Amino acid sequence: MDNLVRDWSQKHTERFEKEIVTFKHGLNETGLFTDEALIELLEKHPHEMIDVCTMGDPEHPIYPNRFRTGDFRNVPGEVILEAAKAGKVWINLRKGMNLHSEYKEVLDQMYGDLGSQISRKPYNANGGILISSPIAQVPYHFDKTHIILWHVRGKKRIYIYPENETFIPDRAYEAKMLKYLDDDLPYKAEFEREAQCFDLEDGQAITWPLNSPHRVDNREFCVSVTTEYSTHQSKVKNACMVANATLRHNFGIESSYRQSGPVQRQLKSIFGYGLKKAGLVPTDDTQDLVTFKIDANVQNYILDTEPYQRNF
């Protein structure tokens, strides 16, 4: 297979992980993201690694504007894909790029090609495959690891915001690391003034500095691959955030990641790793309730059910 990372220049290398970078890729030439290939993948990917979701309509009596989890068991892959195309459902195949040899080979080449461009060892990356509906939106959020979005099919618009205390306060970061605090990343309409907006085309990839907040609007049925990887920088930062959140929550000690120097960060991160190892960090035990089933015989393929704990 030809190089999968294309249109990469020295400028890209200089800006990689420091600024927003876009480049071209060859994923749509692998044949792994056609309807037929995706149907096959939906049939063989482990159930517990697939999320089928929708967003509650604003008028829904019980679930207005809420993420909802669906049951897709015993539904043929073809119908699940049709449901996504019909408009209200999106599908995330977690580790879709890792668990099957033909996809893993491509993932390894993506990072191998990237690694040789930037003269670094290939990363240990995870890759998910997102199949989403024309109206799917991913609200304002940030990710704890480095992300590259490899857009494969459809029109997708992404908004990326500056990575600073206004857009992503340390406390909101800590809240994501632990579950002590309110989970939402605070969003204000005025943030839009500083957003950078990109209309992604088939075969275009985009990446941004670690933790930059972003949100996504689909314009039509979309298929994309999201890869994530950790670096020394992201690991130290995350451990440090755990330490700060614990100090604040348990001992009332205020400390800020942004205002710490490198030595302080390093020490804090060791403390954070220790807390994690000792099992003193609460784990995410939020319940995942299933509230609908995919059903080809109802409107939008969404059949509301009595809520039950996800067990698949």
Ligand SMILES: [Fe+2]
């Ligand atoms: Fe994200």
